[in-house]
Amino acid sequence: MACETGRVTAPSNDAGRNWAGNITFRAARRHRPSTVDELRTVMADAEHIRAIGTAHSFNRIADSTGDLVSVAGLRPSIAIDAKAATVTVGGAVRYGDLASHLYAAGYALHNLGSLPHISIAGAVATGTHGSGDRNGNLATAVRALRMVTADGDLVTLRRGEAGFDGAVVALGLLGVVVDVTLAIEPAFEVRQFVFERLPWSRLVESFDEILRDAYSTSLFTSWSGPVVDQVWRKKRTDEPAPPGGDWFGAVPATGPLHPIRSMPADNCTAQLGAPGPWHERLPHFRLEFTPSAGDELQSEFLVPREHAVAALTAVDGIRDRIAPVLQISELRSVAADELWLSPSYRRETIGIHFTWIPDTAAVLPVVAAVEEVLAPFAPRPHWGKIFTTPLDAVAARYERWDDFQRLAATYDPGGKLRSQYDAWQSG
Ligand SMILES: Cc1cc2nc3c(=O)[nH]c(=O)nc-3n(C[C@H](O)[C@H](O)[C@H](O)COP(=O)(O)OP(=O)(O)OC[C@H]3O[C@@H](n4cnc5c(N)ncnc54)[C@H](O)[C@@H]3O)c2cc1C
Secondary structure (H helix, E strand, O other), rough: OOOOEEEOOOOOOOOEEOOOHHHHHHHHOOEEEOOHHHHHHHHHHOOOEEEOOOOOOOOHHHHOOEEEEEEOOOOOEEEEEEOOEEEEEEOEEEEHHHHHHHHHOOEEOOOOOOOOOHHHHHHHHOOOOOOOOOOOOOOHHEEEEEEEEEOOEEEEEOOOOOHHHHHOOOOOOEEEEEEEEOEEEEEEEEEEEEEEEEEHHHHHHHHHHHHOOOOOEEEEEOOOOOOOEEEEEEEEEOOOOOOOOEOEEEOOOOOOOOOOOOOHHHOOOOOOOOOOOHHHHOOOOOOOOOOOOOEEEEEEEEEEHHHHHHHHHHHOOOOOHHHHHHHEEEEEEEEEOOOOOOOEEEEEEEEEEEEOOOOOOHHHHHHHHHHHHHHHHHEOOOOOOOOOOHHHHHHHOOHHHHHHHHHHHOOOOOOOOOOOOHOOOOO
16 A cells, blocks of 8 residues: 655756756747646647756757656655555656655665756666666666656556566657656665775776675776776675775775865765765765756766776776866766666676766767777767767667667657657767
8 A cells, every 4th residue: 555655846947958058958848737637738739749857967868849848747746655665756856855755764765876866757767877786777676657658648667567678768758757666675874985096906906896895886087197086985884884994005085075076075975984874875966965066068888897997998098188178087887787778788887977077069079089999898878968979879789779669659659759869969
């Protein structure tokens, strides 16, 4: 039996630009229906339409020259089903808001991205991930979703049903997600230990050991020398705490840090091993502050785990091109999954992420250079960040791409949601 545990406000981006400010949405009309029936009418009436979440993507994946629709006006309830160990939540609710409700009720999600500000439907649609060798991306927690399809039909898909594995990381191409049912588990606590100056040679030698040491590990590097700048080790309190002293040659930080060393640590989650709720340690950034640098572009390429060291060495080989346009890079691990368009589909994955300076013209040639050196490793670009590889080349890296196209054609036979989606990547 589902129990109503609370309502939250569900913010959406109505500003006409994405969070980073590099995309001005071209939509002729914007809709914010307040009931599912209204949403069904909006969908049935539209010629070309896309859904928008909190607009934290860095490319045109959420753009449309026709209509844009947000589900932030729908009643954003959160219903926990303790017996099924699930929560059903409105698609526009932010992870940070859901997490506070879950924690208060004694529950947790398995993982979070680096920021809690993003909407659940938007994050799931792009395969947003955190880190951890045993942690699938956030979409792997989805057990069911309810969506309004192109013709205005309300459809529910549950895990195990035909097409479900194609419908979760769906890039907004199958329909507009009204609510999502996610797996939950008992709440847990996490301690965050930051280490500095991990020698690159030790990383390369002991890559797997370093990554699997904690529940979630993030490495931050500026590719500027023989060391990785910072390692953020997020350990559950049921894992042993690291003994004091150096670790693989890295030294424990003596105060809280921001991944970009020159920035204040106030907007980051608590460090120095202080135990705290899962949702106040797994993201790097606190909900009430601007995440990351705030003035930036981002790209990320997800490569098979077995090629991690070779791929990192290849990127390091062009560090002189990267350094002038980079703020910081982050390396994370993601467990393999079964979701057709997930960048971790059937492969243990390492994400090589770049936070760039906010200068598209200067950044794009460097993104292309990174893609060129990573090409031998068949990188899958993060769907919501900047890339330049043509979509048909990206599609070739997904075994179930054609199955996904067939699924999209059943829910959206006229291509209402698919217009212009093939040229979104570089913004
Ligand atoms: C500072 C910052 C840090 C980030 N950190 C991470 C990170 O740690 N890990 C990571 O993987 N990514 C990260 N990202 C990327 C981000 O998680 C993705 O871009 C995510 O998709 C953003 O969610 P959103 O709600 O803003 O979606 P939007 O950008 O609004 O939309 C993204 C996609 O979702 C679709 N969509 C939105 N709502 C719906 C709906 N109701 N139904 C159907 N489709 C919908 C849109 O059509 C579009 O295709 C970060 C981004 C920023 C700005």
